[in-house]
Amino acid sequence: MPRLRPSLFWQARREISPLAAQLLPACRDLESAANELRWIREHVQDTPSSVPPGLRVWNLVEKRGKGVPLQYVLGTQPFGNLEIQCRPGVLIPRPETEAYTLHLATLLSQSQHPPPHSLSILDLCTGTGCIPLLLLHALHASLPPTTALNIHGIDISPAAISLARANHHQHNPLPAPASPPLSPSHQRTLTFHQTSIFSPTLLSSLLPTLFPRSSSGLDLDLLVSNPPYISASDFARATARAVRNHEPRLALRYAARWGWCRPEDVFYARLLEIAAVLKPKRVLMEVGGMEQALRVVRMVGRFSSLLGGDGDGDGDGDGS
Amino acid sequence: MFRPFLSLRPLLRLAGFSAAHNGVLPPSSAVAAAAFTTSTATNLKQLPPRPKHPPESEIEESFLKGSGPGGQKINKTNSAVQLKHLPTGIVVKSQATRSRTQNRKIARDLLALRLDELANGSQSRAAVVGDVKQKRAASKAKKSRRKYKKLAEEKEKKGNVKEEGGRLAGEEEEWLEEEEDGEEEEGKDEGGRKEVTTLGGTGTKRATIVEVENTRNER
CATH class of the missing domain: 3.30.160.20 (Double Stranded RNA Binding Domain)
Known part of the structure; x- marks a missing residue:
């Protein structure tokens, strides 16, 4: 990280505010310091509290200036048209994830004519629950009410699951249980489960209870996942300091070896193993850059030849 | 100063003096809608639509x-x-x-x-x-x-x-000075x-x- 010139701090004090100068070590340039200061002030204005607003702004700026991600400081991150709550210990939703989730929602709602009787979606390593929540919102608005939605999110971290449930509680587009219930075939549900995707009981006991059986596997339309994918060397060198110091390692990298593949690709091997059993109609996995995408595509080929399934992989690169 | 009267103007037009003469009251909903106008109606009418x-x-x-790594590696x-x-x-x-x-x-x-x-x-x-x-x-x-x-x-x-009223005048002056600062x-x-x-x-x-x-x- 290049050193910031002292004159930049003076410029921030003079042209924006002393608080902006305090934000500079984290923001690195004047424009984003001014933006973040404005957002912090707006946040303080919009949320009532007994603490005086000036003091709150000062406290938040101090925290942000020390390098804590803005999303943890303010407690939220916009994701599509949702404000997803963020807490330390759970990965912050990224804009790339937002972009492909919105794209996915339009694909799911427009590609099928006539609209399907039901859609079932499984999100592995769900974190804040942002992907299933945004899908639920978008599909709830765009699909006709005759289509049932059966969405499940799975994560290993108890903190993530409780946050995902809190987010679901806050952004629930579905009518309250008190109102007349829809007929059972037209229900729209989203549930979060805390379990490891490496658990041996996942495939044998949990998943069959969540999705109805079909002729080939389980009746699953979409398997989506944003697993930890950063390699040990990338984590040490290419990862931003705020991410390394403040976001959970559990959600970023996997250090142990598992069978024949690289540590950073272990999750894809397991995801493909799960996909081979469930035989979902579509699979979407986020990967970190072109090289990893190519490795995962090769892996998909190996799995489909081994298991005879139709590998319909859809990787999502993140231009690194 | 004139705002309350401005907001009353449509009310008077609606009710009409003839109606008032006949002792017929205007429909209450019309009165309510007109009476709670907060902004001057004249400006709103002239504005072109968005x-x-x-x-x-x-x-x-x-x-x-910026270029460089994205996804989980950085937090924009x-x-x-x-x-x-x-x-x-x-x-x-x-x-x-x-x-x-x-x-x-x-x-x-x-x-x-x-x-x-x-x-x-x-x-x-x-x-x-x-x-x-x-x-x-x-x-x-x-x-x-x-x-x-x-x-x-x-x-x-x-x-x-x-x-000649020394202290009182002084006090008042102070107050007025404050006002001027405000201006x-x-x-x-x-x-x-x-x-x-x-x-x-x-x-x-x-x-x-x-x-x-x-x-x-x-x-």
């Missing part, structure tokens, strides 16, 4: 972000959206909110306003709104100037009468607002072609 967004085929959209807070209108070459940028979805909408609003300004000139919505705001600010400034002039005159008169500040504020309104928007900075929206839209 311009429609240009078609997506004419827009080139780009998300401004900037979600600025830049739009280029291909036929005219107008470029607008919005980084008003943290939400890209919102910024995309705000940037399109802004582009629609600029295109409207280009097509309709002084009849465009931005120009008309700017005019209205400028007039309002000017009249406010005039009123405040009048008020403090009057206060100053009164103070002078009292000063002449109570020339000065108000004047400054007004100046700032005027500067903004001549540019035709809510706190928008305007360069020759690039326009950056940093404030949240009035909704």
Whole structure:
């Protein structure tokens, strides 16, 4: 990280505010310091509290200036048209994830004519629950009410699951249980489960209870996942300091070896193993850059030849 | 000063004096709707409607972000959206909110306003709104100037009468001085607002072609 010139701090004090100068070590340039200061002030204005607003702004700026991600400081991150709550210990939703989730929602709602009787979606390593929540919102608005939605999110971290449930509680587009219930075939549900995707009981006991059986596997339309994918060397060198110091390692990298593949690709091997059993109609996995995408595509080929399934992989690169 | 009467005017028109003479009361809903008008109806009527967004085929959209790693490896807070209108070459940028979805909408609003300004000139919505705001600010400034002039005159008169009433006069002077400070500040504020309104928007900075929206839209 290049050193910031002292004159930049003076410029921030003079042209924006002393608080902006305090934000500079984290923001690195004047424009984003001014933006973040404005957002912090707006946040303080919009949320009532007994603490005086000036003091709150000062406290938040101090925290942000020390390098804590803005999303943890303010407690939220916009994701599509949702404000997803963020807490330390759970990965912050990224804009790339937002972009492909919105794209996915339009694909799911427009590609099928006539609209399907039901859609079932499984999100592995769900974190804040942002992907299933945004899908639920978008599909709830765009699909006709005759289509049932059966969405499940799975994560290993108890903190993530409780946050995902809190987010679901806050952004629930579905009518309250008190109102007349829809007929059972037209229900729209989203549930979060805390379990490891490496658990041996996942495939044998949990998943069959969540999705109805079909002729080939389980009746699953979409398997989506944003697993930890950063390699040990990338984590040490290419990862931003705020991410390394403040976001959970559990959600970023996997250090142990598992069978024949690289540590950073272990999750894809397991995801493909799960996909081979469930035989979902579509699979979407986020990967970190072109090289990893190519490795995962090769892996998909190996799995489909081994298991005879139709590998319909859809990787999502993140231009690194 | 005249606002309460202005808001009553439509009520009188609705009710009509003839009805009042006959002892027939107007329908209560009409009265309620008219009586709770808070803004002057005359300005609202003259404002042209918000311009429609240009078609997506004419827009080139780009998300401004640095090169380098993305995804889990970094954590961006900037979600600025830049739009280029291909036929005219107008470029607008919005980084008003943290939400890209919102910024995309705000940037399109802004582009629609600029295109409207280009097509309709002084009849465009931005120009008309700017005019209205400028007039309002000017009249406010005039009123405040009048008020403090009057206060100053009164103070002078009292000063002449109570020339010998030492302590009391002193106190009053102090109070009046404070008031004057207030006026000065108000004047400054007004100046700032005027500067903004001549540019035709809510706190928008305007360069020759690039326009950056940093404030949240009035909704």
